[in-house]
Amino acid sequence: MLSTMLASRALALVVLVAAWQIEVEGFPRNEVFTNSFLVRFRRDMTLKEASGVANLHGFINLGKLLGSNREFHFLHRSVPHARTRRSLSHMRTLKSHPDVRFAIQQTGFQRTKRGYNRLRLAVLEEIQQQHQNEPTDPYFPFQWYLKNIGQNGGKPRLDLNVEAAWAQGFTGRNVTTAIMDDGVDYMHPDLRDNYNARASYDFSGNDPFPYPRYTDDWFNSHGTRCAGEVAAKRDNGVCGVGVAYNSKVAGIRMLDQPYMTDLIEANSMGHEPNLIDIYSASWGPTDDGKTVDGPRNATMRAIVRGVNEGRHGLGNIYVWASGDGGEEDDCNCDGYAASMWTVSINSAINNGENAHYDESCSSTLASTFSNGAKDPHTGVATTDLYGKCTKTHSGTSAAAPEAAGVFALALEANPQLSWRDIQHLTVLTSKRNSLYDAKNRFHWKMNGVGLEFNHLFGYGVMDAGAMVALAKEWKTVPPRYHCEAGLIRSPKKFTTNQSVILEIETTACQGKETEVNYVEHVQAVLSLNSTRRGEVTLYLISPSGTRSMILSRRPNDDDHRDGFSKWPFMTTHTWGEDPKGKWRLEAYISQETQQPNHGWILDWTLMIHGTKEAPYKDLPIQDENSKLAIVKKAHEDYMKKKH
Template identity: 65%
Template sequence: MQNRNVVSARTATPSVSFLSEVSLLPSRTLLWDFLALQAGFIVCLLHSGNMSVKMALQQEGFDRKKRGYRDINEIDINMNDPLFTKQWYLINTGQADGTPGLDLNVAEAWELGYTGKGVTIGIMDDGIDYLHPDLASNYNAEASYDFSSNDPYPYPRYTDDWFNSHGTRCAGEVSAAANNNICGVGVAYNSKVAGIRMLDQPFMTDIIEASSISHMPQLIDIYSASWGPTDNGKTGGWRPRQRLTAAAPWPDGVNTGKGGAGSIYVWASGDGGSYDDCNCDGYASSMWTISINSAINDGRTALYDESCSSTLASTFSNGRKRNPEAGVATTDLYGNCTLRHSGTSAAAPEAAGVFALALEANLGLTWRDMQHLTVLTSKRNQLHDEVHQWRRNGVGLEFNHLFGYGVLDAGAMVKMAKDWKTVPERFHCVGGSVQDPEKIPSTGKLVLTLTTDACEGKENFVRYLEHVQAVITVNATRRGDLNINMTSPMGTKSILLSRRPRDDDSKVGFDKWPFMTTHTWGEDARGTWTLELGFVGSAPQKGVLKEWTLMLHGTQSAPYIDQVVRDYQSKLAMSKKEELEEELDEAVERSLKSILSKN
C-alpha cells in the first residue's frame, strides 16, 4: 500500500483492508477504484518523501450505471431448437451432471447483439452436409470446394457407418441456425460456413493440404481444423518436404488473408492423451495457429487430451462420462442430429464460433489480435487438471500446461474486441544458439544456459514476448523417453516435450524441430534461458543434443498501450500495471489542482 492510505471519516484510523485484499493490481489503481465506488470516506494522499497530507475531502456517493449491459442472470435466452437445452457448452445449468456456469458464456455475447453475422468460417474436413436444414441457410457455396474430388461440391462421401459425419458435426457447432425447430444452435448462429473437403482420400498430399489451408482467404475469415498427424504417440509433425509446401500458406494466410488483417487458423490440439504430446504436431504447435484443447462439462480433462506448452486455450467436449447427454449436441448427416460429437475435434469449432463473435464486434482484428484477446479473456473458471497445476508466468498471467490460459469467454472477448486497437508490429529475433554436441546422460539431466539481449539495440529487438521457439536437433536411443524443459529469465518453466511411451524411434530423433511455448506471453526475453534434457523411462537411454536455437517473437513496444481498461481486476489491467500507475498519478494530480483552484 505504498504512498497511499485511506482514513475512515468516523474513526479517523487507517482502514486498508479493501486495498490488501487484491494484491495483483497496483495500489493506486485500487484506491482510485475505491474512491469511485465508496461513499462517506475522507481520503488522505500521502506522498513519499515528506508524507504530508495534501488534501482531505469528503464526498457523497451516487449511482452511475452502464447502458446496454445487463446482469447475466437476467438474460433470458429463448430458443425453440430441440437440442438447445442439451447444449451445455453454450449455457451450462448442470445438464448431464455438469457444473453450472462452466460454459463458453455465449449468452452474454448474444445479449450484446453478436451472433457471427458477416463472418465466414471454413471447415477443413471430410465435407459438410450443406443440404442439412439446420445448415443450408448459412452455407457459403462460393467459399466452398472439394479438394478430395476436385469439384465445387464438398458433400460427404456415403458410407454405411456414416464415417464421414465429422465435418458436418463441426459445422453445426459453429453455424447451425437458431429458432428453426431443428437440432441445436451454433455458437455463431448467424455466421456463414464453408465446406473444404480434404480428408476423404486414401492418402493426404502436399497439394491438397496446402490448397485447403490457403483456399479463398478473401472470403473465409476463420479456418477450423479438427485433424492432424496420427494420434498414436509416435508420429511427429509434417514431413521434411512439407516445410516448403504445406507450411508455406501460413505466413501468406496470416499476413494477407481476411482483407489484409490475416486469416485466423483454429486447430484441435490432438486426441493422443497421455501417450502423446501436441508439441510434436506441426500444426497444433505452430505459432500461426490457435491451438485449442478441451474440458468436459464438470471441468475435468478429457481422457484423450494431449498436453503441451503451445496450447493457447480450451473449450468443451466429452471424453470421460458415460451419460449420453454429456457429449456435444450438433448436426449430423442427412438432416439428422446427434448428442455424441466428442474429442478435441469438437473443441476447435466451438473456438472458431467464439472468434466469429469477436470478429463481428471488430472485423479489423488480426490473427495476432485474436491470440492476444484469447490470452487476456480466457478464464480458469472451474477447470482442473489432476496432473498439471495452474501457475503464473513472470507477468502474472495464469496458465495450465493442458488448458492453456483457460476456457474461452465469449462475453468477455466481444466486449474487449469492440474497442480493441491492433497490437504493435511483430519482430523476430534469434536469441542465440548452442551448436556444439552435448551428451544427454542416462541418469540425471543435461542442463544448458543461453544468455540473450533479445536483439536489443537492433531493429528486430523483442521486448514483450508472444511466442518462443526452441529449435532443437536431438537423437536418442529411445525418442519417446525424452523430456525437455525450458525456463525463461523471469522464471517460467515450459514443458516442451513430455514422455511418449509408445515412441520407440532410435534413428530419426528431432531434426531442427521448433518446440513452441506460449507460457511466457508478455515476459521480457532478456536474460538467461535454461534448457534441461533427460530421460524419464524405466530403462537407461543415451542421447545427443546437436543444436538448440532460441527464437523469440514479440513486440518492441507495450502491446496494450492503446487499450482501454474497464475492469481493474482483469488480465489487461494487470498487464498494464506500470502504465496505469502513471496515468493514475497524473489524474490525481490534475484533480487536486482543480479542487485547490476552486477553493
C-alpha cells in the first residue's frame, strides 16, 4: 500500500510540475533576473560549509531550500535585484567549485495582493443591542460576516455561523495559521497575545521579525488585516474578534520586494510545517484577465511536501483567495487557486450576491464574505497597522483568512483531520444559504450524487457550526489515488462557427492499484493554441452528466503564441461521483467578436483523483436531509448496482 501511495504521489507531482513548464519557457520576452541563486551541491553540506563556498565567491548564504542538505539559497549584493540579462560570470564562478553541481539564477515575477483597494471608511447604520454572551469587542457589531442581523443592508443569518462553533466550545486552541503576506503587526494589542513567534519569519528581510515595512499610504497593512480576521483576541476592548480567537497566528513576510522568486515562495510555503497547521494566502498572479501563471518547480515541491509530510504526516492546509479579476478573468488560469492541493475560496457580500470583483471557476471549493451590500464601501472589520482598526478590508483577500479561521476551529474539534479531511468537510458542510449570482449567469446545480454547487460559490458559504459538529464524529477518508484515465493526442481544430467535442471512455483504472471509484478532483490537462486565447471556452462533462465550465471567455487575453501547454484545468464539481464511463471535452470560440478566430486542441490527458473505497461509510447519520446522508445514499446505491 505504501509503495502504491508513493508511486501515485510521484505521478501527480510529475503531472503538476509539467503543467507549469509553459510559463517558465514562455518568459524570455519579458524575463527579469534577480540577485538570487539556487545552488545545488554534489554532496550533503552543513550550513557552515555552504557559507564557506558562498563567501569564497562573494555570495551570502541565506540558508537551505526546504530543509535540503544539498540545495541552498545564495544572494549576491553586487548584482542588481532586477536586470534583463543573466549574470553568467557569477554562475560560472559558482559552477567552478568542485562541490557545486549546478547554480541557477532566479527569475523574478509579479505577485499581487488581492483586495479591493479603493475603499473608504463608511458611516454604518445603528445596530441592535448586543446579547450578553456575545463578544464585547467594540467592532464586533460591525463584523457582519460573524453575525449578520441585517446591518448595512445584509440578509440576517447569512454569515459564517461561528457562534454555533463557539457554543460547542471550539475557539481554535492549539492551532496556528501562517499569514503569507507583507508582514504582520505582531505588537498590535489585538494580536500580540495570539502571535506565534517561533513559527514566524521574514523572507523579504531574512530575519525572524516579519514586521511590515512602513509606507505613507499604509500599503503594507494587508497581512495585519488578514491576521486579525483569524485570531484577533476576544473581549479585550480592542477592534473586533477573530473567527478562531484563541488560535495562534504566525507572520511570514514574503510579499514585499520588487519581484517574487521561486525560492522565496518555496521557503515560505515550506516554513515550519510541523509548527504551522494552516497557510493563508491572499495573493497570486496579476488579476488582469490575461495572465496564465502558477507555482514554479521549487514552490510546487514545497506544497506537495506540505500536504504529504506537514503536521507530522496529516498534511498542511493551504487556503487561497480565488482572485479579484471579476467576470473578465477565470481563476482556473491561476495555478495556485486552481491546484487540488489548495482550498480555493471565493467571496460573497452580505446580502448574498457575488462581489463585482469575484472571479468564477470550477476549482473554487467554497465561499466566505467580503463587502457589505447597501454601502459597497463597507468591508470587513479587523485589525490594522500600528494598533488601529479598520472597517474597510475587502476582496477575496478578506475571504481566505475567514476560511482559515473556520478550519482552525475544525482542527481544534478534531486534531487528527488530514488536509483531505478538511476538503471533504468543506464540501459536506458548506451551504447555498442565500447566495446568488447578481447577473443570473450561474445557477445552482446538482452533481451526480446530489451535491449542490455553483460556478461562482463552489459548494456554498462555509458553516463553522456544522463543520465542527461533523469534525467531532469524522472518520479519516480512505487513501487517495491518481488515475491517468485516458489520453488523446490527435490535434483537433475548432473555429468560431464550429466547436469540437472530444471523448474519453474510461474504467478509471479499475483492477489496478490506482483504481478510483469516488471522485475528489478531476483535471483536464490540456495543450491548446488559438489565434486569441481569451476567446476560448471549455467544458468538461462527467459520465453522470455534470457539466463544468473549466475555462470561461477572458476578453482581455489576446495571446496568440503561448496558449496552454499541459495546463491542468481542474474541477471540484464532480465530487463523490463514479468516474467510470464517457467523459466529454467541449471547446468553443466566442462569437462575441467580429474577427474570426480558431484554435487547436493538441492533446488532452484526463486525470482523476479520489478514493477506491467509499469515503463516508463509517460516519453516523444524524440528519436525513444533510449532504452527508444524500451522498452516503448515492454511494450505497452505486455499490448495489455494482454487485
